[in-house]
Amino acid sequence: MPLVVRGAGTGYTGGAVPTRGGVLLSMERLNRILEIDEVNLLAVVEPNVITADLQRAVEAVGLFYPPDPASLEMSSIGGNVAECAGGPRGFKYGTTRRYVLGLEAVLPTGEIIETGSKAVKNVVGYDLTQLLVGSEGTLAIITRVTLRLVPRPAARATLLAVFSDIQAAVDAVSALIRRRVIPATIELLDSESLAAMRDTLDPQLVPPGTGAMLIVEADGTQPAVDAEIEQIAAACRDVGAIRVTLAADDEERARLWSARRLLSLALKATGLLKINHDVVVPRGRVPELYAVVEDMRAQFGLRIAAFGHAGDGNIHVNLLINRDDQEARERARRAERMLFEQVVALEGSISGEHGIGFAKAQYIGIELSDEEIALMKRVKAAFDPNGILNPGKIFP
Numbered sequence: 252m253p254l255v256v257r258g259a260g261t262g263y264t265g266g267a268v269p270t271r272g273g274v275l276l277s278m279e280r281l282n283r284i285l286e287i288d289e290v291n292l293l294a295v296v297e298p299n300v301i302t303a304d305l306q307r308a309v310e311a312v313g314l315f316y317p318p319d320p321a322s323l324e325m326s327s328i329g330g331n332v333a334e335c336a337g338g339p340r341g342f343k344y345g346t347t348r349r350y351v352l353g354l355e356a357v358l359p360t361g362e363i364i365e366t367g368s369k370a371v372k373n374v375v376g377y378d379l380t381q382l383l384v385g386s387e388g389t390l391a392i393i394t395r396v397t398l399r400l401v402p403r404p405a406a407r408a409t410l411l412a413v414f415s416d417i418q419a420a421v422d423a424v425s426a427l428i429r430r431r432v433i434p435a436t437i438e439l440l441d442s443e444s445l446a447a448m449r450d451t452l453d454p455q456l457v458p459p460g461t462g463a464m465l466i467v468e469a470d471g472t473q474p475a476v477d478a479e480i481e482q483i484a485a486a487c488r489d490v491g492a493i494r495v496t497l498a499a500d501d502e503e504r505a506r507l508w509s510a511r512r513l514l515s516l517a518l519k520a521t522g523l524l525k526i527n528h529d530v531v532v533p534r535g536r537v538p539e540l541y542a543v544v545e546d547m548r549a550q551f552g553l554r555i556a557a558f559g560h561a562g563d564g565n566i567h568v569n570l571l572i573n574r575d576d577q578e579a580r581e582r583a584r585r586a587e588r589m590l591f592e593q594v595v596a597l598e599g600s601i602s603g604e605h606g607i608g609f610a611k612a613q614y615i616g617i618e619l620s621d622e623e624i625a626l627m628k629r630v631k632a633a634f635d636p637n638g639i640l641n642p643g644k645i646f647p
C-alpha cells in the first residue's frame with residue numbers, strides 16, 4: 252500500500268500528491284517548536300512548523316534561520332528539508348541543507364532512526380542526515396529536525412536597480428561579483444515578470460521603460476552594509492542602470508519583498524497555466540540561459556517569464572499557456588525538454604530547488620547517467636525494500 256507524506260502541500264513537482272493512491276500521511280499537527288537553544292545556536296522542531304513562524308520565533312531572540320523560499324508563509328520545515336528548499340538568501344547563506352544538523356525519521360519498515368546530532372561537527376559513518384535532505388519523501392518520514400541557527404544580522408538594506416534590458420542587469424551581477432561583493436540576495440526579474448508585477452501587484456514598483464530589474468539586499472553590521480550598498484550601486488551604475496534606489500525604510504523594504512514573493516501567484520493570476528521550472532546554471536552562464544529562453548520564445552511561440560536568484564544562477568523559467576489549448580501544451584512540453592537539455596549542456600541542473608517529484612521524473616535521464624540512477628535506486632531499496640514510500644516520485 253503506497254504511503255505518501257504531505258507537509259503543507261506547496262511543492263511544485265507534485266511530490267505530496269498520491270499519484271498511485273494509498274495512504275496520505277498529513278504532518279499538519281506535528282507543528283511545535285520544541286526548543287530554541289541560544290547557547291548552541293540551534294532549534295529543534297517538529298516537521299510541520301511553518302518556515303516563517305520559525306524565523307519569527309528565532310529572530311525574537313536575536314537569532315536567524317536564513318533559508319527563505321518564497322513560500323515561507325505557507326511551507327513547512329519538513330517539506331523544506333525533504334525538498335532542500337532554497338530562496339533569495341541562498342547566494343550568501345546557502346540552502347536548507349546547510350542548516351540541518353540532525354533528524355529523527357521513521358523508516359518505511361517501521362524503525363525510528365536519529366541521524367546527526369546537536370554538535371556542529373559529525374563525521375561518523377555515512378551522512379544519513381544529508382542523504383535524507385532533498386529525498387522528497389521517498390526514503391523516510393521526517394518527524395523531528397535539529398536546525399543550526401546564526402546570529403540575526405544587525406542591519407539590512409535593500410536596493411532596487413532598474414535596467415533597460417536583461418543583458419544590462421546580468422552584466423551588473425557579474426560586475427558586483429567582480430568587486431568581490433557577496434550580498435545576501437540578488438534577485439533578477441525580466442520584462443514579462445515585471446509586467447505581471449505591474450498589472451497584479453504594485454504598478455509603482457515598475458517605472459515605464461523598465462526591461463529588467465535587480466533587487467539586491469545587503470546584511471551585516473551597519474558599516475559593512477553601508478559599504479556594500481555603495482559598491483552594489485556603483486556596479487549597477489557602471490553597466491548603465493536607469494535608476495538605482497534604496498528602500499527608504501522597513502515598510503518599503505517589506506513592500507518590495509512581498510511583491511517579489513507574490514510574483515509566482517501574480518503570474519497565476521493572469522489566468523494562464525504556469526509551468527514553473529527552477530533550472531540552474533553556473534552563475535557566469537546566466538546570459539546564455541536567457542539566450543535559451545529567448546530561443547524558446549521564438550521557436551515555440553510561448554510567453555515565458557524568467558526570474559529568480561541570479562547570484563546562484565537559479566532562474567525560474569515559467570511557461571505561460573492557455574490551459575485549454577492542447578496544442579500549446581504540446582509546444583510547452585517540447586520547449587521544456589529543450590530547456591532541460593540546454594541547462595545540462597551549460598553545466599547546470601534541471602532543478603535547483605523544487606526537486607523532481609513526478610512532474611520531472613521523465614527527465615532525470617537528461618542529467619543523470621544510467622549508473623547513477625541505478626545506484627540511487629539501490630539506495631532507495633535499502634531504505635524501502637517494499638517500495639511503499641512515495642512510489643512514482645523521482646524515478647519514472
Ligand SMILES: Cc1cc2nc3c(=O)[nH]c(=O)nc-3n(C[C@H](O)[C@H](O)[C@H](O)COP(=O)(O)OP(=O)(O)OC[C@H]3O[C@@H](n4cnc5c(N)ncnc54)[C@H](O)[C@@H]3O)c2cc1C
Pocket residue numbers: 255256257258259260261262263265266267278298319320321322325326327328329330331332333334335336337338339387388389391392393394515516604605641
Ligand atoms: C508560491 C510558491 C513559491 C515557492 N517558492 C519556492 C522557493 O522560493 N524556493 C523553493 O525551494 N521552493 C519554493 N516553492 C516550492 C515549495 O514551497 C517547497 O518545495 C517547500 O519546501 C515544500 O514544503 P511543503 O511543506 O509544502 O511540502 P509538501 O509540498 O507537502 O511536500 C513536498 C515533498 O516533501 C515530502 N515531505 C513533506 N514533509 C515531509 C516529512 N515530514 N518527511 C518526509 N517527507 C516529507 C513530501 O512527501 C513531498 O515529496 C514555492 C511554492 C509556492 C506555491
